[in-house]
Amino acid sequence: MTRQQLVQLIRERQSYLCVGLDTDIEKIPQHLLQEEDPVFAFNKAIIDATRDVCVAYKINTAFYEALGVKGWIALDKTVRYIGNSHFTIADAKRGDIGNTSDQYAKAFFEAMPFDSVTVAPYMGEDSVKPFLQHAGKWAIVLGLTSNKGASDFELQPLQSDEHLYEKVLTSVSNWGSPDNLMFVIGATQAEQFVQIRKLTPHHFYLVPGVGAQGGSLKEISEKAMNEDIGLLVNASRAIIYAGKGEDFAEQAYKVAKEYQVEMAGYLVKN
Amino acid sequence: MTRQQLVQLIRERQSYLCVGLDTDIEKIPQHLLQEEDPVFAFNKAIIDATRDVCVAYKINTAFYEALGVKGWIALDKTVRYIGNSHFTIADAKRGDIGNTSDQYAKAFFEAMPFDSVTVAPYMGEDSVKPFLQHAGKWAIVLGLTSNKGASDFELQPLQSDEHLYEKVLTSVSNWGSPDNLMFVIGATQAEQFVQIRKLTPHHFYLVPGVGAQGGSLKEISEKAMNEDIGLLVNASRAIIYAGKGEDFAEQAYKVAKEYQVEMAGYLVKN
Numbered sequence: 001m002t003r004q005q006l007v008q009l010i011r012e013r014q015s016y017l018c019v020g021l022d023t024d025i026e027k028i029p030q031h032l033l034q035e036e037d038p039v040f041a042f043n044k045a046i047i048d049a050t051r052d053v054c055v056a057y058k059i060n061t062a063f064y065e066a067l068g069v070k071g072w073i074a075l076d077k078t079v080r081y082i083g084n085s086h087f088t089i090a091d092a093k094r095g096d097i098g099n100t101s102d103q104y105a106k107a108f109f110e111a112m113p114f115d116s117v118t119v120a121p122y123m124g125e126d127s128v129k130p131f132l133q134h135a136g137k138w139a140i141v142l143g144l145t146s147n148k149g150a151s152d153f154e155l156q157p158l159q160s161d162e163h164l165y166e167k168v169l170t171s172v173s174n175w176g177s178p179d180n181l182m183f184v185i186g187a188t189q190a191e192q193f194v195q196i197r198k199l200t201p202h203h204f205y206l207v208p209g210v211g212a213q214g215g216s217l218k219e220i221s222e223k224a225m226n227e228d229i230g231l232l233v234n235a236s237r238a239i240i241y242a243g244k245g246e247d248f249a250e251q252a253y254k255v256a257k258e259y260q261v262e263m264a265g266y267l268v269k270n
Numbered sequence: 271m272t273r274q275q276l277v278q279l280i281r282e283r284q285s286y287l288c289v290g291l292d293t294d295i296e297k298i299p300q301h302l303l304q305e306e307d308p309v310f311a312f313n314k315a316i317i318d319a320t321r322d323v324c325v326a327y328k329i330n331t332a333f334y335e336a337l338g339v340k341g342w343i344a345l346d347k348t349v350r351y352i353g354n355s356h357f358t359i360a361d362a363k364r365g366d367i368g369n370t371s372d373q374y375a376k377a378f379f380e381a382m383p384f385d386s387v388t389v390a391p392y393m394g395e396d397s398v399k400p401f402l403q404h405a406g407k408w409a410i411v412l413g414l415t416s417n418k419g420a421s422d423f424e425l426q427p428l429q430s431d432e433h434l435y436e437k438v439l440t441s442v443s444n445w446g447s448p449d450n451l452m453f454v455i456g457a458t459q460a461e462q463f464v465q466i467r468k469l470t471p472h473h474f475y476l477v478p479g480v481g482a483q484g485g486s487l488k489e490i491s492e493k494a495m496n497e498d499i500g501l502l503v504n505a506s507r508a509i510i511y512a513g514k515g516e517d518f519a520e521q522a523y524k525v526a527k528e529y530q531v532e533m534a535g536y537l538v539k540n
Contacts, residue, residue: 147394164428
């Protein structure tokens with residue numbers, strides 16, 4: 001999916017919501033466990049219910065890998081089921097030396113039809129670049145994350161007088177363009193958003209941490225929206241586990257719809 | 271596998287060689303392509319040939335993920351085929367917020383029987399700790415890697431007057447112990463090995479970059495061996511692609527045996 005297509009999708013649906021499919025077999029409603037593929041059955045119901053109010057789905061690969069081969073099958077079925085109507089994100093935090101990153105890009109962009117994959121920057125340029133060489137595909141590189149551990153390394157000050165995550169943003173943005181590169185910026189880091197937007201004015205951010213992790217949608221939207229919106233705000237647990245009974249998909253829709261309505265309000269001002 | 275068991279294995283086999291199964295379906299001998307699972311057939315032959323001269327196998331997950339579900343099946347079969355006679359490494363460079371890293375640990379330590387997984391440190395403590403909470407299992411955290419991109423971030427000087435990778439080594443070593451935590455240190459970074467050993471005197475290092483990437487086994491062994499050896503030196507392409515014909519496993523054995531003989535020489539002095 002191109003940047004232009006993504007922006008158009010956001011304007012049409014009046015939403016920059018990304019639904020995170022962190023599907024944990026231990027947390028899905030009991031009645032689904034009799035299905036042949038409970039994880040896929042859960043995802044299918046969530047996708048059917050939320051399609052019209054979101055523009056992206058983020059599949060957290062860890063939850064699928066934890067189930068072994070069966071999980072990898074559910075992952076593959078899920079991304080194919082979503083199809084081309086949404087921007088798809090393999091939230092996989094990959095990254096390795098060049099010839100290995102090439103293989104990861106192949107895994108998510110060729111063996112499976114993902115639009116994008118999240119990438120860890122620690123190993124530098126040759127670990128990121130292979131994800132930027134597929135037309136219409138995106139690398140979403142970790143900038144400043146939403147977790148407590150962000151302070152351990154990401155927020156360390158460098159001798160060049162910037163924090164590590166700022167160095168990552170400025171270096172990595174030279175390796176790609178706003179057409180094939182986004183950054184992960186945690187919603188819990190709202191006080192940094194103005195500075196981050198200064199460093200990378202035109203890039204999209206994938207923003208996790210709203211909902212279960214406590215970030216504010218209002219604050220993020222006010223501080224970080226740009227001329228092309230530039231935001232995909234993700235909620236996972238707050239949406240997909242909104243209900244625990246047979247009406248779980250309906251409950252998920254209600255929460256997703258609330259986010260969409262709130263987002264429509266911020267889009268009016270854009 | 272415990273540290274004690276690993277050290278004993280090294281002393282018995284007179285080898286600290288790790289064979290890297292970066293098995294690329296486009297590089298394996300043609301005649302294997304008629305097998306039902308060519309990747310597993312290749313791995314099985316390499317494992318049978320090299321078992322006696324190495325103590326570890328490192329499976330680079332990217333090459334398996336690139337094949338989709340079939341690849342994940344080959345990965346699973348390979349680690350089970352190796353069994354308990356060797357230390358097994360899922361070279362997967364994982365790492366995410368706590369609840370997600372938990373799932374990755376489950377994937378490699380429960381759904382599959384790996385002894386260890388390589389972990390990217392960028393996201394800090396809560397992204398690493400879940401890999402340290404499984405008895406007899408190990409996290410192998412990226413310290414200083416062998417690729418060109420290591421200079422982009424890992425070698426950046428911090429205001430605390432250490433390089434980022436040094437901060438990673440000292441911080442991460444407080445989150446675990448030499449009994450459940452190793453570091454990845456690239457063989458091409460030999461000039462840093464003395465300083466790295468000072469910072470982490472008792473930890474094992476997984477050292478890739480010998481062979482195809484040009485690192486020197488002699489230099490690493492002289493600079494970084496400790497009282498418990500403390501080294502697993504990996505070679506992938508140099509061993510597994512030593513031959514291209516029907517005798518590929520025999521050729522792989524010959525190269526692996528050369529490494530083992532050289533290693534035995536360095537072990538005498540230990």
